[in-house]
């Protein structure tokens with residue numbers, strides 16, 4: 134799956150430059166201009182990496198970093214500091230950042246840091262508990278109190294996607310995009326097929342959630358009524 138990066142930078146030119154470079158490296162990139170916008174985006178989508186400029190209007194990059202760290206434990210965070218101040222570096226690491234870069238920097242250095250983070254497996258090595266599902270994204274395992282689900286990689290990606298959008302119907306096309314990539318040669322019916330596989334496996338362990346069909350729209354993970 135493509136890694137998703139949230140870039141938070143108020144200088145539009147700098148943000149666009151970063152986004153362009155990161156997309157060329159194969160990342161999917163969204164830009165937020167300040168902390169408030171970043172919080173809204175992070176609440177609405179699941180990111181693997183956040184790149185935060187420290188100097189932002191309103192909420193600082195440090196405050197934003199602390200908030201993101203609390204809300205999204207598995208998110209990898211890189212801070213961009215304006216000067217090579219030891220204070221900034223320490224504040225950044227205290228705030229829960231994984232790494233930092235001092236401006237100005239060469240894009241190749243940022244790209245190298247990102248690769249290093251991925252090697253360290255700081256990305257996606259998290260465990261999430263959603264709706265009674267225990268999701269280990271590093272090991273690609275999902276279990277419930279009733280036992281572990283025996284999932285293929287695709288089934289895992291599908292269930293994890295639905296679990297990270299609780300309270301929302303995921304359109305079929307979006308599921309297809311996220312799990313299978315936007316390859317147009319794939320028959321969209323594959324989504325329904327895999328939903329039925331995952332349903333059977335959820336049933337088998339008596340999972341506290343089930344996949345509901347929103348007719349003509351898509352699917353939603355909801356709690357089982359007991």
Ligand code: CA
Pocket residue numbers: 142143144186187188189
């Ligand atoms: Ca800035």
